[in-house]
Amino acid sequence: MRFTRLTLENWRNFKHVELELTRRVFIVGPNASGKSNLLDVFRFLRDVAKPEGGGFQGAVRERGGVSQIRCLHARQHPSVATEVEVELGGSTWGYRLEFAQDNQRQPIVVRERVQRDGAVLLARPDEEDAEDRSRLSQTHLEQVTVNKRFRELADFFAEVRYLHVVPQLIRDPRRVLPVSRDPFGGDFLQQLATTPKKTLEARLRKINRALQVALPQLKELKLEKDNRGIPHLRGLYEHWRPKAGWQSEEHLSDGTLRLIGLLWAFLDGDHPLLLEEPELSLHSGVVRHIPAMMSRAGRKAGRQIILSTHSRDLLLDKGIGPQEVVLLIPSQEATRAELAASDREIRALLEGGVPIADAVLPRTAPEQAAQLALFGT
Numbered sequence: 215m216r217f218t219r220l221t222l223e224n225w226r227n228f229k230h231v232e233l234e235l236t237r238r239v240f241i242v243g244p245n246a247s248g249k250s251n252l253l254d255v256f257r258f259l260r261d262v263a264k265p266e267g268g269g270f271q272g273a274v275r276e277r278g279g280v281s282q283i284r285c286l287h288a289r290q291h292p293s294v295a296t297e298v299e300v301e302l303g304g305s306t307w308g309y310r311l312e313f314a315q316d317n318q319r320q321p322i323v324v325r326e327r328v329q330r331d332g333a334v335l336l337a338r339p340d341e342e343d344a345e346d347r348s349r350l351s352q353t354h355l356e357q358v359t360v361n362k363r364f365r366e367l368a369d370f371f372a373e374v375r376y377l378h379v380v381p382q383l384i385r386d387p388r389r390v391l392p393v394s395r396d397p398f399g400g401d402f403l404q405q406l407a408t409t410p411k412k413t414l415e416a417r418l419r420k421i422n423r424a425l426q427v428a429l430p431q432l433k434e435l436k437l438e439k440d441n442r443g444i445p446h447l448r449g450l451y452e453h454w455r456p457k458a459g460w461q462s463e464e465h466l467s468d469g470t471l472r473l474i475g476l477l478w479a480f481l482d483g484d485h486p487l488l489l490e491e492p493e494l495s496l497h498s499g500v501v502r503h504i505p506a507m508m509s510r511a512g513r514k515a516g517r518q519i520i521l522s523t524h525s526r527d528l529l530l531d532k533g534i535g536p537q538e539v540v541l542l543i544p545s546q547e548a549t550r551a552e553l554a555a556s557d558r559e560i561r562a563l564l565e566g567g568v569p570i571a572d573a574v575l576p577r578t579a580p581e582q583a584a585q586l587a588l589f590g591t
Contacts, residue, residue: 215300215301215302215303215370215484215485215486215516215517215518216235216237216300216301216486216516216517216518217235217256217298217299217300217486217518217520218234218235218299218300218301218306219232219233219234219235219298219299220232220233220235220255220296220297220298221233221295221296221297221298221310222255222295222296222297223291223293223294223295223312224284224285224288224291224292224293224294224295225251225255225283225285225294225295225296226248226251226254226283226284226285227247227248227251227252227285227542227544227548227549228248228251228252228285228548228549228550228551229285229287229288229547229548231252231551233540233551233552233553234537234553235518235520236535236537236538237517237518237519238505238508238509238518238519238520238534238538239518239519239520239521239538239540240505240521240522240523240528240529240534240538240539240540241253241520241521241522241523241540241542242522242523242524242529242539242540242541242542242574242575242578243541243542243543243544243549243578244542244544244578244579244580245580246544247542247543247544247549247578248542248544248549248551249490249522249542250490250522252522252540252542252551253376253488253490253520253522254277255296256374256376256486256488256520257374257376257488258273258277258296259296259298259309259311259371259374260371260372260373260374260376261273261276262311262353262355262356262371263355263356263368263369263371263372264356264372265358265372268356268372269352269353269356270311270313270321270323270351270352270353270355270356271320271321271351271352274313274321275321279315279319279321280294280313280314280315280319280321281315281319285548286548287547287548292314293312293313293314293324294312294313294314295310295311295312295313295325296310296311296312297309297310297311300367300370302366302367302370303366305330305331306330306331306332307328307329307330307364307366307367308327308328308329308330309327309328309329309355309367309371310325310326310327311323311325311326311353311355312324312325312326320351321351322347322350322351323338323339323350323351323352323353324350325338325339326338326353326354326355328354328355328363328364328367330364335363335364336354336363336364338350338354355367355368355371356368370485373483373485374485374486374488375395375479375482375483375485375486375487375488376397376487376488376489376490377397377399377475377476377479377487377488377489378397378398378489378490378491379398379399379402379471379472379475379476380398380399381399381466381467381468381471381472381495383396383398383399383400383402384399384400384402384403384447384463384471384475385463385464385471386400399471399475402475402478403437403445403446403447403463404445405482406437406445406447406478407437407439407445414437417478417481417482418435418436418437420477420481421435421474421477421478421481422434422435424477425470425473425474425477428473428497428499428500429470431451431452432449432450432451432470433450433451433452433459434449434450435447435448435449435450435474436448446462446463447462447463447466447474448460448461448462448463449461449466449470467495468495469495469496469497469500472492472494472495472496473496473500476489476492476504477507480507480508480511480517480519481511483517484516484517485517486517486518486519486520487517487518487519487520488520488521489519489520489521489522490521490522491521491522491523491524491525492504492521492523492528493523493524493525493527493528498527501525501527501528502527502528502530502531503531504528504531505528505531505533505534506531506533508521509533524575524578526571526572526575527571528571529569529570529571529574529575530569530571532569534570535555535570536553536554536555536557536560536561536564536570537553537554537555539553539554539555539570539574540552540553540554541553541554541557541560541574541577541578542578543577554570554573554574560573560574560577
């Protein structure tokens with residue numbers, strides 16, 4: 215189950231994008247070039263398809279409205295379009311959603327199309343839409359009464375997972391508030407607590423083995439509830455007093471909590487996983503192994519993982535191919551997105567033995583970055 219192709223028109227930083235997507239995707243680019251916005255395309259489709267608390271109107275409203283989503287460089291064609299191809303259930307699916315806003319600045323569907331193995335299952339607007347224009351305030355993707363023929367695709371979108379753990383939220387005592395699938399980790403421990411016991415214990419054993427490589431002094435990891443029923447993550451560290459080595463999430467480092475969240479995400483499900491700068495707070499010796507962990511998780515669960523990164527250490531993995539790296543290049547006419555494999559200069563450097571990190575990352579550095587050293591003078 216994975217996205218195989220992405221096409222965008224007038225989406226945020228991008229006037230036009232066409233990309234082939236592999237099972238691992240590494241998005242690199244300068245600050246403010248649109249890495250988060252490119253990841254957000256997949257989150258947007260998830261939000262439209264979510265059965266609870268989702269829908270087209272909510273997904274657009276959460277992003278500030280059509281005018282905030284539409285590329286500032288859009289001129290002749292003011293609508294926004296997202297189009298994806300998906301390998302799912304032995305079939306090739308296609309979904310296109312094109313939208314704009316009406317005179318009251320309300321989002322409206324301009325075009326919606328679903329295909330399966332080349333056969334068109336849905337093409338809107340249709341005759342009913344023409345008779346009742348208010349129907350265009352919703353997609354058919356989000357409506358269980360009409361999406362039966364392509365509900366498999368809707369369910370796939372709804373299960374896309376985005377994770378960017380913020381350790382402070384895990385430690386926050388207010389995390390007992392009702393939150394579901396918080397991408398920033400506000401309900402991370404609650405997610406662990408609601409996992410079936412055998413699955414939880416098996417995953418924690420795997421995570422613990424991995425953590426002992428990065429943190430040799432950590433001997434055990436477990437989840438316990440306090441007398442109020444609130445779950446807490448506890449780690450046992452080496453200590454000369456046996457019972458003194460236990461620490462809760464309140465005392466675990468940012469890097470430890472982020473690594474636990476990352477490892478859990480790799481084990482949690484088989485739908486596409488979106489990661490934003492997973493290298494944050496982690497030692498370079500750990501970061502270098504993230505691509506290999508992604509690869510193993512992908513092979514075992516068939517999972518696609520798409521991430522953004524600035525990290526040279528992460529991109530030093532020799533197994534990363536140029537077809538897996540999406541390079542974002544800002545210009546006065548929006549940001550261009552292309553595969554590193556399609557860039558002649560990058561291909562020449564790789565053929566000459568230059569690591570992909572050193573072939574790609576210099577293209578993302580600000581030209582005048584050295585001037586920052588003069589700050590304050």
